[in-house]
Amino acid sequence: MGAGRFAPSPSGDLHVGNLRTAILAWLFARSSSRGFLLRIEDLDRARAGAEAGQLHDLAAIGLDWDGDVVRQSERLDLFDDAIGQLRARGLLYECFCTRRDIAEAASAPHAAPGAYPGTCRTLDEARRAAKREVRPAAWRLLTEPTEFTITDLLHGEYTGAVDDFVVLRNDGVPAYNLAVVVDDAAQGIDQVVRGDDLLSSAPRQAYLASLLGHRAPEYAHVPLALNAAGARLAKRDGAVTLAQLALAGTSAAQVRAQILDSLNLPTSSLPAALAAFDPAALPRAPWIHSAAPSGR
Numbered sequence: 001m002g003a004g005r006f007a008p009s010p011s012g013d014l015h016v017g018n019l020r021t022a023i024l025a026w027l028f029a030r031s032s033s034r035g036f037l038l039r040i041e042d043l044d045r046a047r048a049g050a051e052a053g054q055l056h057d058l059a060a061i062g063l064d065w066d067g068d069v070v071r072q073s074e075r076l077d078l079f080d081d082a083i084g085q086l087r088a089r090g091l092l093y094e095c096f097c098t099r100r101d102i103a104e105a106a107s108a109p110h111a112a113p114g115a116y117p118g119t120c121r122t123l124d125e126a127r128r129a130a131k132r133e134v135r136p137a138a139w140r141l142l143t144e145p146t147e148f149t150i151t152d153l154l155h156g157e158y159t160g161a162v163d164d165f166v167v168l169r170n171d172g173v174p175a176y177n178l179a180v181v182v183d184d185a186a187q188g189i190d191q192v193v194r195g196d197d198l199l200s201s202a203p204r205q206a207y208l209a210s211l212l213g214h215r216a217p218e219y220a221h222v223p224l225a226l227n228a229a230g231a232r233l234a235k236r237d238g239a240v241t242l243a244q245l246a247l248a249g250t251s252a253a254q255v256r257a258q259i260l261d262s263l264n265l266p267t268s269s270l271p272a273a274l275a276a277f278d279p280a281a282l283p284r285a286p287w288i289h290s291a292a293p294s295g296r
């Protein structure tokens, strides 16, 4: 039996869009007889107390999960092992570029937009040694293909760019793209359901998984929640967290019902929604959430 997962960053309270993605990940996992795991992606952006609040809110809308909650900050050995393996195979190189260096080089003619232009690929050891004196290096993956194809349950075959992306940041923290791949494999996760803002990074991650000898998971990148103006839903959009909505008179059960209704599923309970769940029938458009102003 494989598993699906929900993997929030503990940067603050979850908003209704995050909760909707969590419910979708649960529905995809449970409807395919998979386990459902929770992983806290706290290598970056962890705020004190946020994890406890997120777990509370997930339980409040009725989600259950299997086993202990996993925290990435407790799994640094796993990431070190993967980085060591890639380095031993000659697949990593040091990069000393600043954001500005990359932006300037990437704006050159013929450069792929947003991709790392490969500036540090061919530095010789003398130049590396000199640059190490000035700035600590990030470590990038020496990639062979320039694109990679994944299969997504909602988007079908999707081909996206693969550049020499960072696997170890220059502050020593494993990069998101590495940690997510290593953790999914180590946890036996074979289904990744998450917001479609991450679709474009899935080819990089699937390529890295293949280098590390792992099968890419089954992906489902689901539509995000947007505010009334069509921008990605955010905390500033009014009452969007369970705590804010409770103050505005909306219970967790009512929030769950609104989310299930937005998915064209029965609103009475999660088991009823699960019984009716059909990925092929999911709405493909973003969910427009018109939040009430907070504090009213």
Ligand SMILES: [Zn+2]
Residues within 6 Å of the ligand: 094, 095, 096, 097, 118, 119, 120, 121
């Ligand atoms: Zn560089």
